[in-house]
Amino acid sequence: MSAETQTLFSPGLAARFDRMVTLYPQRRSALVPMLLYAQDEMGALNDAVIAEVASRVGISELEVRNVISYYSMLHTKPRGKYHVQVCTNISCMLRGGNELFARCKEKLKIENRETTPDGLFSLEEVECIGACSWAPAVQVNYDFHENLTPESLDALLDQYRTQNGLADRGGR
Amino acid sequence: MADVTFTVDGKKLTAPAGTLLIEACRAAGIAIPQFCYYPGLALQAACRMCLVRQEKVGKLQTACTTQVAEGQVFTTESPEIAQARKATVELVLGNHPLDCPVCDAGGECELQDMTFKYGAGVSLYTEAKQHREEQQWSPVVFFDRPRCILCYRCVRVCNEGMDVAALGVQSRGVTSVIAPNMGDHLECEECGNCIDICPVGALTSGTYRYKTRPWEMNHVSTICTHCADGCKTTLGVRSANYGAEIIRGDNRDRSGINGDFLCIKGRYAFDFANRPDRLTKPLLRDKDGQLKEATWEQALDRTAGRLRELRESRGGGAIGVIGSNRTTNEENYLLQKFARTVLGTNNIDHHRTADYAAFVRALGERGRGRSASLRETASAPAVLLLGNDPTQEHPLAAWNLRTDVRLNQARLYVVNHTPIKLERQATATLRIPQDGYGNAIRFLAGDDTALPADDAGRGFRDALRAEPSLLILFGSEYRGAGVARVIEFGLGLADARFACLGDYVNSRGAADMGLLPDLLPGYLPVSKPGGLVEEYGGALPQTPGMDLIQIFDAAARGDLAALYVVGSNPVLRYGIAPETLKNTFIVVQEMFLTETAQLADVVLPAANLYEKSGTVTNTFGDQQLVNKAGDLAGTRSDFEMIVRIATKMGADAKKLVPYGRGVRADMGQSRGAQSGEADRHAVWLAANNLEPKLSPLDPFAVLDEIERLVPGYEPQAGGRAELMAGNDIHLEPPSAPAASSADAGPARRDLVLPAADTLFTSGTLGRYSEKLNSVLEAYTTAARTTGRDGLSPVAAGESAGERDRRA
Amino acid sequence: MAYLVSHPDEVKVVSSRFGKGAASIETYLALDGYSSARKAIELGSDGIIAEMKASNLRGRGGAGFPTGLKWSFVPKQSAKPKYVLLNGDESEPGTCKDRLIFEHDPHSAIEGVIIAGLAIGARMGFIYLRGEYRYLLTIMERAIDEAYAHGFLGKNIFGSGIDFDIRSHTGAGAYEVGEESALMESLEGKRGIPRIRPPFPAVVGLYGGPTVINNAETLATVPHVFRIGAAEYAKIGTERNGGTRLFCLSGNVERPGVYELPMGYNLKKMIYEVGGGIAGGRALKAVVPGGASTPVLLPEEIDIGMDFDQVGKAGSMLGSGGVVVLDDRVCIVEFALRTMRFYQHESCGWCIPCREGTDWLKKTLTRFHAGGGVAKDIDNMRYLAENIMGRTLCPLGDAAAMPTIGFLKKFRKEFEDHLDGKPCAYAEQGDAALAPA
Ligand SMILES: Cc1cc2nc3c(=O)[nH]c(=O)nc-3n(C[C@H](O)[C@H](O)[C@H](O)COP(=O)(O)O)c2cc1C
Ligand code: SF4
Numbered sequence A: 001m002s003a004e005t006q007t008l009f010s011p012g013l014a015a016r017f018d019r020m021v022t023l024y025p026q027r028r029s030a031l032v033p034m035l036l037y038a039q040d041e042m043g044a045l046n047d048a049v050i051a052e053v054a055s056r057v058g059i060s061e062l063e064v065r066n067v068i069s070y071y072s073m074l075h076t077k078p079r080g081k082y083h084v085q086v087c088t089n090i091s092c093m094l095r096g097g098n099e100l101f102a103r104c105k106e107k108l109k110i111e112n113r114e115t116t117p118d119g120l121f122s123l124e125e126v127e128c129i130g131a132c133s134w135a136p137a138v139q140v141n142y143d144f145h146e147n148l149t150p151e152s153l154d155a156l157l158d159q160y161r162t163q164n165g166l167a168d169r170g171g172r
Numbered sequence B: 001m002a003d004v005t006f007t008v009d010g011k012k013l014t015a016p017a018g019t020l021l022i023e024a025c026r027a028a029g030i031a032i033p034q035f036c037y038y039p040g041l042a043l044q045a046a047c048r049m050c051l052v053r054q055e056k057v058g059k060l061q062t063a064c065t066t067q068v069a070e071g072q073v074f075t076t077e078s079p080e081i082a083q084a085r086k087a088t089v090e091l092v093l094g095n096h097p098l099d100c101p102v103c104d105a106g107g108e109c110e111l112q113d114m115t116f117k118y119g120a121g122v123s124l125y126t127e128a129k130q131h132r133e134e135q136q137w138s139p140v141v142f143f144d145r146p147r148c149i150l151c152y153r154c155v156r157v158c159n160e161g162m163d164v165a166a167l168g169v170q171s172r173g174v175t176s177v178i179a180p181n182m183g184d185h186l187e188c189e190e191c192g193n194c195i196d197i198c199p200v201g202a203l204t205s206g207t208y209r210y211k212t213r214p215w216e217m218n219h220v221s222t223i224c225t226h227c228a229d230g231c232k233t234t235l236g237v238r239s240a241n242y243g244a245e246i247i248r249g250d251n252r253d254r255s256g257i258n259g260d261f262l263c264i265k266g267r268y269a270f271d272f273a274n275r276p277d278r279l280t281k282p283l284l285r286d287k288d289g290q291l292k293e294a295t296w297e298q299a300l301d302r303t304a305g306r307l308r309e310l311r312e313s314r315g316g317g318a319i320g321v322i323g324s325n326r327t328t329n330e331e332n333y334l335l336q337k338f339a340r341t342v343l344g345t346n347n348i349d350h351h352r353t354a355d356y357a358a359f360v361r362a363l364g365e366r367g368r369g370r371s372a373s374l375r376e377t378a379s380a381p382a383v384l385l386l387g388n389d390p391t392q393e394h395p396l397a398a399w400n401l402r403t404d405v406r407l408n409q410a411r412l413y414v415v416n417h418t419p420i421k422l423e424r425q426a427t428a429t430l431r432i433p434q435d436g437y438g439n440a441i442r443f444l445a446g447d448d449t450a451l452p453a454d455d456a457g458r459g460f461r462d463a464l465r466a467e468p469s470l471l472i473l474f475g476s477e478y479r480g481a482g483v484a485r486v487i488e489f490g491l492g493l494a495d496a497r498f499a500c501l502g503d504y505v506n507s508r509g510a511a512d513m514g515l516l517p518d519l520l521p522g523y524l525p526v527s528k529p530g531g532l533v534e535e536y537g538g539a540l541p542q543t544p545g546m547d548l549i550q551i552f553d554a555a556a557r558g559d560l561a562a563l564y565v566v567g568s569n570p571v572l573r574y575g576i577a578p579e580t581l582k583n584t585f586i587v588v589q590e591m592f593l594t595e596t597a598q599l600a601d602v603v604l605p606a607a608n609l610y611e612k613s614g615t616v617t618n619t620f621g622d623q624q625l626v627n628k629a630g631d632l633a634g635t636r637s638d639f640e641m642i643v644r645i646a647t648k649m650g651a652d653a654k655k656l657v658p659y660g661r662g663v664r665a666d667m668g669q670s671r672g673a674q675s676g677e678a679d680r681h682a683v684w685l686a687a688n689n690l691e692p693k694l695s696p697l698d699p700f701a702v703l704d705e706i707e708r709l710v711p712g713y714e715p716q717a718g719g720r721a722e723l724m725a726g727n728d729i730h731l732e733p734p735s736a737p738a739a740s741s742a743d744a745g746p747a748r749r750d751l752v753l754p755a756a757d758t759l760f761t762s763g764t765l766g767r768y769s770e771k772l773n774s775v776l777e778a779y780t781t782a783a784r785t786t787g788r789d790g791l792s793p794v795a796a797g798e799s800a801g802e803r804d805r806r807a
Numbered sequence C: 001m002a003y004l005v006s007h008p009d010e011v012k013v014v015s016s017r018f019g020k021g022a023a024s025i026e027t028y029l030a031l032d033g034y035s036s037a038r039k040a041i042e043l044g045s046d047g048i049i050a051e052m053k054a055s056n057l058r059g060r061g062g063a064g065f066p067t068g069l070k071w072s073f074v075p076k077q078s079a080k081p082k083y084v085l086l087n088g089d090e091s092e093p094g095t096c097k098d099r100l101i102f103e104h105d106p107h108s109a110i111e112g113v114i115i116a117g118l119a120i121g122a123r124m125g126f127i128y129l130r131g132e133y134r135y136l137l138t139i140m141e142r143a144i145d146e147a148y149a150h151g152f153l154g155k156n157i158f159g160s161g162i163d164f165d166i167r168s169h170t171g172a173g174a175y176e177v178g179e180e181s182a183l184m185e186s187l188e189g190k191r192g193i194p195r196i197r198p199p200f201p202a203v204v205g206l207y208g209g210p211t212v213i214n215n216a217e218t219l220a221t222v223p224h225v226f227r228i229g230a231a232e233y234a235k236i237g238t239e240r241n242g243g244t245r246l247f248c249l250s251g252n253v254e255r256p257g258v259y260e261l262p263m264g265y266n267l268k269k270m271i272y273e274v275g276g277g278i279a280g281g282r283a284l285k286a287v288v289p290g291g292a293s294t295p296v297l298l299p300e301e302i303d304i305g306m307d308f309d310q311v312g313k314a315g316s317m318l319g320s321g322g323v324v325v326l327d328d329r330v331c332i333v334e335f336a337l338r339t340m341r342f343y344q345h346e347s348c349g350w351c352i353p354c355r356e357g358t359d360w361l362k363k364t365l366t367r368f369h370a371g372g373g374v375a376k377d378i379d380n381m382r383y384l385a386e387n388i389m390g391r392t393l394c395p396l397g398d399a400a401a402m403p404t405i406g407f408l409k410k411f412r413k414e415f416e417d418h419l420d421g422k423p424c425a426y427a428e429q430g431d432a433a434l435a436p437a
């Protein structure tokens, strides 16, 4: 049973949160991971999620918002089922990152930070994701796809669209 | 900390080790520019304006974080440093709007000053500036984002200073922005400290914005008319066709008893003074029973004539006088003198909000020198707070206590029957039953049976009693014998000091000045007036008069011939039925047609505290100077009205107000909106042995008499100069005369009626402040989503002032 | 997938277990795992620190601070608990080495944290991974669980009577939290704003306690130092630069990848032999030798040994080990712009010079690259960058300014060629590309 009498989260996640706050010398330390996991499950950090997280770590909602808005991976509005993150930072740029990004826009018919009308894909140009030696790279949700060409990217997006997802690794 | 010696710009300086360089320099007269640094708040090192060169250190260092140590050598001005500062200003100006001509902060802007000083006269920036619409965050707070330079002062003053934590920083990088707690608006204590602390015009005030330019106002420092802490507030006044209009309240100079602090009332709730429904003409009740406008001459004649008649026909004992908590000491003193010597009655009282008489008596000889000034709440190593909720009722004291805990690691012990916000700062809290205040003292004094004591309770007591020195603040929960018990308990501790918490700006002054039926000024029993008899030149009634309740009881019996009310609304406050007063001749000196004024036969339009000069005494016994700022044609000060009525009744003005006794006089003095100037002039006059008091309407003539005659108000060395300079002087309550309870007449009734004001109310006066009303309304209509104990979200543990540790 | 590469010049120390399934504790143990922690327990605090100093291991996070020395700054006595914090935020563009450690050898990082904890007397360590590394977090969590199950973590580790806990932790997307003090703030659940120093983390760090913060590669190297011996380890590198380093070769090289080479390995050789030369046989235009924040080197400047001192002498920095190779088709203005976009995006925004300066530079470079540049922009940009340098609260400001100054200084002509609305003559230009100024 979760310490919160009413929780928005699945029993598994709620139990995990109950434990997380005890793992650190101070409860608040669990905040950033908790937000990320909550977002994974809920799709976005809406007001209700913020309120629950705030009470779980014992800080004000304002403070939670201050933190959320600092981290680029945290967001308060839902994104697509597949969040396509194209790295265009230097190493990827040198190997076609910009082209991949342009291809995504074209193929998904959305701009940076937009979501397709069917809610399946959203697109974001991101900073270096740690795939420099295997550039250019794209991350879909948490999955890395490296050494891409515009063609292999097409195939990848198609695969996501038709199979409605590859096996996700470790959360969304 | 031991002193260390170091060199700044070739000068040898000495300061305690660990002092921040910026402070050490300031003390030595070397100004180092700063945006983010603010004394007493957490260090930020964000603006980089304070960069200085330290010998043998590679990079420029921030003076705001560098702690001085022996032998260091610094340069604070050099071409290299000037260039660094210039570049920083240039960078800020890159996206800062240059709307100085219309910006509220224009002329008072730290960024303007820095730009002027470091001369970033040419902009290198050619990109379009990012414009954003101004946002209104609350009735009093507006935010203009592009003007914000992100110094984080507002965030800190709200988090650390106020413990409200309604402001945060969101996003990051160049999109970083100050954000209010409710997304698009604020829910907070509306103190406006964030506005004053803003170095630029990013946060502006709902009352002042776009109204005028700072240099078009006169700035008069005076004392806030609201609560009993008595903050100094600087009023910005501008001439208007009816006199002088107050358009701003602030404490930018940070002088005075309140330093950096003002609450919503001190900052904004001066607006009652400008209300269109202020009374500006005397009103007389005509034959049909209607109040009709009259001339001053008519009104004063009618008042004096009727009072004289009734005194003669029914005696002073049939006349009652009710004084005010918001008039000056001089007016209060004059009122009781008028009542006792001209009306011939001891039937004088006021709305009592604390039992000061009991406090003074309980302190007595043993407690001599033990009364604490308000300033001690910011420095005492340990504080016991009995009852009261200072956050609501004593905002400055609450601010000081928080500061004391934050900066001095003071220990705060709270005893209360209900949770109060200051418990967040408390070392320990003792929760007691609502009627358990007396028992709480017995318990603290060692009686285990007084409270159902558990280990926590005993731990509280042990920790408290182990304190080597303790400041005891008690609220109006304690009266009469209860007060005596508190003092008795405290005097049994190692080293205790005391303060009694009452409610209005001059509640203490009203009691000190003898607006009491049984006590003369200085708490002298009426039965033993001592030298006062000779001074006042004639017989004084020597039996205690009727208290406030008895006065109305007498009226109900038809035994009250006349009632003279100054700046008070007893009809509402005490729920007096209008019929009670139908056979009483009533004179009311008021600003508004209050419930009491509506019943009057004569209503005299009064000036308020912002429109007169004199002194007030806060609940701690700190006396401060009040200066005339606003002016409303048609009104008179209560002082003037009393003098004129008294003289029209045949009293000798010279006896009432000892004016014009000097041999040499200065004729050049004036008292206008610049009375601050005039009062400095008064110091000069006194120093040159000139007599400035040429008029019976000069309150300072009465101040002279107060200092001469009232126990506790004896002149202190340099006291008058301090007062005139706008500083507070602490007065020790008198110990000798009233000490013996045998002399105090019959057992005094408990007539204490706490005002029960909150941050956003201020008795009857508060009802006439648009600003307070709009805030109250915002809070009653807004859905409450936060706040367990009132207005602010609870910030847990380390979060309030989370950056404290940087300090 | 992040595949492994190899080259005969490699000296596999940190990467010795890569590709061998060492993420499983059984395999790790079979490959000598956790023997170093046992040795360290025997050596005790002073012994460990002495050994670390002898190894000449310098921090792999970027600044190259000697690790043994850093540990020795932690006070022996402390009223507050001490901590070890492994910095796995790996976000410096061009850097992707810690990722391989987490994927292939997570136990070496755990063991490194344990040894650091033993050295300073900490009872708790944290392994902080950037948020994007979710699959690695899963691997790391499993490894930590295994270590607990084997009694290597928790109470009485290795039967030594010492207790030691490790928590894994994830970030959520912010380069700045790789900076050590911002990292602590982030771990404490706050915005990643750097702390004012002094006090330094070794004295006042996490939760106010003394804290050692090291890069993941640094800590993963520690068990190897004890495995092969400090003296042996030191011998691999150059003077004052012990051991090997994971170099992340990326950009326009034939065989990009992460190679473990001895400290001091020649940069030119790294590009042309290890990396197989410039991709497609093109000409080399420039090299960013240590991640995006290090000043660019010209082809004639790359005949240097890759250690902290030699690269420093060449006017750049060894940084985080990200060697980014630019061929002759690259437009330096565009490259500078992309670099600045990164810093502008990642500036925490706390201090004025960095916050405003990166934005100003980004905007100017954007306009400039789009053909809107005017002559004075070039000097203005230089002026701005120079006025950010050394004036900021944390080194991010410098990290943004240094490469910018480098580009403007070494490729001024290329900037000038962009003036007056001229289209970019460099990007995608092929063989006709102009030689650098
Ligand atoms: C802006 C900035 C970002 C940094 N990012 C990282 C990082 O992602 N990983 C890392 O190990 N060190 C990073 N560092 C360096 C750390 O501050 C710190 O020096 C390092 O973790 C110390 O470890 P080491 O001594 O093992 O090198 C960064 C520094 C700065 C100024
Ligand atoms: S240099 Fe300043 S603004 Fe930039 S990341 Fe560091 S502290 Fe933040």
Ligand code: FES
Binding pocket: B033, B034, B035, B036, B037, B044, B045, B046, B047, B048, B049, B050, B051, B062, B063, B064, B065
């Ligand atoms: S005053 Fe020192 S950095 Fe702002």
